[in-house]
Amino acid sequence: MRILHTADWHIGKRLHKHYLYQDFDLFIGWLCDIILEEKIELVLVSGDVFDLANPSAEARKQYYQALLAIKNLNCKLIITGGNHDSPSMLDAPKELLNALDLNVIGGLPEKIEDCIIALPQSKNPEIVIAALPYLRDADIRQASDGNTYEDRLKAMRTGIQLKFDAAANWCEKNYNGIPAIAMGHLYAAGVSTSESERDIQIGNQAAFKAEQFNGYFKYIALGHIHQPQQVKAKVPTYYSGSPIQLSFSERKDEKRVLIIDTEKDFTPKSITIPKFRNLKKITGTLEHIKNKLTKLTWQGTLTTLIEIELHEENYSLKKLAELDTLISDFSLPNFEIIKHRAQFSNQQLQTGDVFSGKQKLEDLKPKEVFESLLNQESYLPEEQIELRQTFDELYELLHTTD
Missing domain, CATH: 3.60.21.10 (Metallo-dependent phosphatases)
Structure with a gap:
């Protein structure tokens, strides 16, 4: 057979x-x-x-x-x-x-x-x-x-x-x-x-x-x-x-x-299996991202989906605004940017920024949100282990209960 x-x-x-x-x-x-x-x-x-x-x-x-x-x-x-x-x-x-x-x-x-x-x-x-x-x-x-x-x-x-x-x-x-x-x-x-x-x-x-x-x-x-x-x-x-x-x-x-x-x-x-759609991830500085977006060539059958990660040394509101403009103005047949985010080496995002337009809540996994909140509290190491174990069990229960 x-x-x-x-x-x-x-x-x-x-x-x-x-x-x-x-x-x-x-x-x-x-x-x-x-x-x-x-x-x-x-x-x-x-x-x-x-x-x-x-x-x-x-x-x-x-x-x-x-x-x-x-x-x-x-x-x-x-x-x-x-x-x-x-x-x-x-x-x-x-x-x-x-x-x-x-x-x-x-x-x-x-x-x-x-x-x-x-x-x-x-x-x-x-x-x-x-x-x-x-x-x-x-x-x-x-x-x-x-x-x-x-x-x-x-x-x-x-x-x-x-x-x-x-x-x-x-x-x-x-x-x-x-x-x-x-x-x-x-x-x-x-x-x-x-x-x-x-x-x-x-x-x-x-x-x-x-x-x-x-x-x-x-x-x-x-x-x-x-x-x-x-x-x-x-x-x-x-x-x-x-x-x-x-x-x-x-x-x-x-x-x-x-x-x-x-x-x-x-x-x-x-x-x-043939690749019906390409997924492309562009990571780097703002100038690198701009350069890559100008050199895109389409292959496949369906629209190519793009994820962008801005990596810069120093935090800059100006570069964030430029990135937003770049994304909103992007228009190229058979290509679509469906996600973008920014990371800065010298300044981590504050808790409030995690859920801002720079990183949307729906883009985060539940475990990531939980870890972020857990790290803000002063739990002992053994308490953190127990809380993580409890979270894993509750999360699985939530998604496997018919």
């Missing part, structure tokens, strides 16, 4: 108020071409289908259009929920999607066997998929797991391993001899991250060691990390990465999908 692994679609993503709907449409069009060219029989999407738990009408429309486009190619599709997704929202049309032979598992079912999908049919399968979605705290921790921070981290890592072990054991017991693939959405220790990923599993502190994955599986199809990469484990374990650039930190990433041919082996072939 020929299988394609992708993840982290983040439909409805907004990059500094600029929606990436066009980018996703172009990716799906390209993906459908690849499905036909490579004779793909099964597509795996390992979590974070949407960027928000309550996606917009436009994002939902794109999602269902993508499902139908892949379905019309006579290709099987298995989707699991990620930490950005609402399990109930993904699971709501379950019966309808099952009637269309589309498998979507938004949240962890009560029975592990409900995550197991045998293909092309359960009576005579060629492959078995353990489709585990993002494992929330309630899925993997018990009330008796301990109250200290270290106890909670250990319980979370152990809980993740137990779920994958349970899935592997069920596959081995009921489909012995049939190759099994696991899908997962988690943060593995030692991986390279980008700015667009939201911390999970207690601020990424409960990093799961990939060596803990059950060796029964032939391949682990992971999601959550947007930079495509292999993870060192007993079996081939890969993050496919996000198909489009979701932050300026990903502007140089080579996006890809992975293809497994089970008749050969389970080492995937990588296929590069």
